[in-house]
Amino acid sequence: MQNESSSPFIFYLTLEDALPKAYYAFDKHLKNLGFILVPVKIDQLQTIISASEQEQVVVLCSVTDSREFKIYNEKVRKFLKFILKSKRLTFMHLSSFSKINDQRMFALQKNYYFIRYPLNAKDLSFKIAKYHTLKTEQRTVWPGGKRSTSSIGAA
Numbered sequence: 001m002q003n004e005s006s007s008p009f010i011f012y013l014t015l016e017d018a019l020p021k022a023y024y025a026f027d028k029h030l031k032n033l034g035f036i037l038v039p040v041k042i043d044q045l046q047t048i049i050s051a052s053e054q055e056q057v058v059v060l061c062s063v064t065d066s067r068e069f070k071i072y073n074e075k076v077r078k079f080l081k082f083i084l085k086s087k088r089l090t091f092m093h094l095s096s097f098s099k100i101n102d103q104r105m106f107a108l109q110k111n112y113y114f115i116r117y118p119l120n121a122k123d124l125s126f127k128i129a130k131y132h133t134l135k136t137e138q139r140t141v142w143p144g145g146k147r148s149t150s151s152i153g154a155a
Helices: 002-004 021-032 042-051 066-083 100-107 121-140
Strands: 007-011 036-040 057-063 089-095 112-116
Touching: 007 021, 007 042, 021 036, 021 057, 021 121, 036 042, 042 057, 042 066, 057 066, 057 121, 066 089, 089 121
Parallel strands: 007 036, 007 057, 057 089, 089 112
Antiparallel strands: none
């Protein structure tokens, strides 16, 4: 797909039916950087990971108040350990609420990042775009190195 490679997707995990203000802030900044922010629900995430042709799937999840924190704990936390097993997925949890247990348990996967509010959406969007680009380039480089040349048959 030509369109997908020219405008990579970054996914935004929605906790409710209505999109929060944070989605629109990140959407604006990521669009300026050439990315498309796509809202998804937790039950769609596994399908997206397996169906996406992107090398790296970046998912943002923003928790700004106690109501969203309750929804996050009930719906997202129990699926997170299964979803994080995919090394193609990077989960960025933006919140002012944290469970120390989450950081210990999920940080071992090396694809879970907890980012504490307050934060600057423009700066974070730039860092996310840079992270996505670096991860994609990292995946496309041949991991085996260069082929050695033999001097035995050259004589």
